[in-house]
Amino acid sequence: MDVIVLGGGLMGTASAYFLARRGARVTLVERHRVGTGATVASFGNIRRTGRHLSQLPLAHRSRERWAEAEALLGRDVEFRATGHIRLIFDEGSLADMRAYAEAARPWGFDLEELGPSDIRARFPGLGPEAIAASFSPRDGSANPRLVAPAFADAARRLGVNIVEEARVDRIGFTGSGFRVESSKGVFAAECLLNTAGAWGARVAALFGETVPIEARGPQMGVTEPLPHRISPVVGIWTRSKAYGAYLRQVERGNVVFGGAAERVPVDLDPGHAVADPARLPEQLRAVVRLVPALAQVAVIRTWSGCEGYVRDMLPVMGRSATTPGLFHAFGFCGHGFQLGPGVGDAMAELIVTGRCETPLDDFRIDRPSLAA
Ligand SMILES: Cc1cc2nc3c(=O)[nH]c(=O)nc-3n(C[C@H](O)[C@H](O)[C@H](O)COP(=O)(O)OP(=O)(O)OC[C@H]3O[C@@H](n4cnc5c(N)ncnc54)[C@H](O)[C@@H]3O)c2cc1C
Numbered sequence: 001m002d003v004i005v006l007g008g009g010l011m012g013t014a015s016a017y018f019l020a021r022r023g024a025r026v027t028l029v030e031r032h033r034v035g036t037g038a039t040v041a042s043f044g045n046i047r048r049t050g051r052h053l054s055q056l057p058l059a060h061r062s063r064e065r066w067a068e069a070e071a072l073l074g075r076d077v078e079f080r081a082t083g084h085i086r087l088i089f090d091e092g093s094l095a096d097m098r099a100y101a102e103a104a105r106p107w108g109f110d111l112e113e114l115g116p117s118d119i120r121a122r123f124p125g126l127g128p129e130a131i132a133a134s135f136s137p138r139d140g141s142a143n144p145r146l147v148a149p150a151f152a153d154a155a156r157r158l159g160v161n162i163v164e165e166a167r168v169d170r171i172g173f174t175g176s177g178f179r180v181e182s183s184k185g186v187f188a189a190e191c192l193l194n195t196a197g198a199w200g201a202r203v204a205a206l207f208g209e210t211v212p213i214e215a216r217g218p219q220m221g222v223t224e225p226l227p228h229r230i231s232p233v234v235g236i237w238t239r240s241k242a243y244g245a246y247l248r249q250v251e252r253g254n255v256v257f258g259g260a261a262e263r264v265p266v267d268l269d270p271g272h273a274v275a276d277p278a279r280l281p282e283q284l285r286a287v288v289r290l291v292p293a294l295a296q297v298a299v300i301r302t303w304s305g306c307e308g309y310v311r312d313m314l315p316v317m318g319r320s321a322t323t324p325g326l327f328h329a330f331g332f333c334g335h336g337f338q339l340g341p342g343v344g345d346a347m348a349e350l351i352v353t354g355r356c357e358t359p360l361d362d363f364r365i366d367r368p369s370l371a372a
Pocket of ligand 1: 006008029031032038043329335
């Protein structure tokens with residue numbers, strides 16, 4: 001089986017890798033360099049807490065692939081299962097957390113509830129005013145700069161043709177397959193996988209499929225390096241967007257943070273998301289509530305990235321509803337980093353075997369919530 005994968009972010013590179021492992025002949029076409037879209041901008045959170053319940057089976061599958069990543073890819077992509085803590089500062093948010101924990105349990109996801117003394121003992125310095133927290137010990141983070149190039153290199157070693165900096169001029173369906181005309185040559189295959197990220201709806205539209213998607217940029221920042229004190233990824237349960245920050249400390253000591261600010265609007269052409277410095281103070285106020293010691297540190301860089309947000313905040317994954325041999329995996333709504341390896345594994349299974357053991361039905365392109 002021949003497959004063209006269009007778009008070389010985490011979804012495209014992971015899919016190319018797992019397709020090749022299943023024996024497919026794969027060409028991945030990326031118009032820039034692999035991993036330089038939303039993927040490189042990611043905060044790097046490998047988080048299942050708070051995820052839409054129907055995403056949990058895919059998130060579990062992905063968590064297993066993350067655990068194997070170093071062995072599969074022959075490289076450390078800095079996956080660390082440091083745990084993921086979400087602090088709680090008010091009774092309403094505590095009720096929300098408990099309701100989520102209850103609902104997630106039948107989906108195979110167990111959240112620990114921590115009281116104030118557990119937080120102080122296990123995670124000193126985090127949220128001194130917190131009344132409780134949830135803790136997911138097997139979640140954590142990885143390095144968003146490393147993972148897509150690592151999947152691409154591993155895919156290359158399995159024979160995948162990775163074509164970068166290729167301007168794609170035309171994508172056509174011939175009745176029995178696909179033809180992609182690019183500045184780096186013409187490619188033909190019986191299957192096409194659309195992993196074009198925030199631009200994925202444009203590719204779908206070529207085949208008569210409309211997806212309501214908006215390009216937005218979450219805003220990130222990073223501090224100067226500090227002594228390493230914060231081991232888990234830290235977030236919050238809150239009903240107020242103004243407090244919704246999250247952070248993690250990388251092994252070199254810098255603290256990466258995001259959230260608590262509206263996502264910046266992004267024009268898909270050229271698709272460069274630029275952080276807005278005016279939003280930094282509100283982010284920092286929320287960050288300092290999580291870790292007061294960060295009040296005195298310097299922020300050395302801010303950035304954003306172009307991500308596709310689908311109207312119902314779920315990705316589009318699975319078969320095309322119009323064109324045999326066409327598959328989609330795009331529009332990950334700010335949650336795709338954790339899902340990436342699982343998406344690649346699941347899409348490869350679906351394309352090569354015609355079925356997927358992980359339920360993807362809620363993500364199909366013709367679901368009612370996406371109808372005009
Ligand atoms: C700032 C930020 C922080 C985030 N933090 C997290 C987080 O902590 N945890 C989490 O789970 N998720 C997070 N996300 C979301 C996550 O990063 C994305 O969901 C994920 O990386 C999407 O991967 P992708 O491969 O679909 O898209 P991308 O990485 O954007 O890749 C799509 C690729 O397709 C290429 N392309 C587009 N059109 C064409 C074409 N016509 N021809 C050829 N190539 C094309 C693009 O150039 C691009 O390289 C974050 C996102 C952002 C922006």
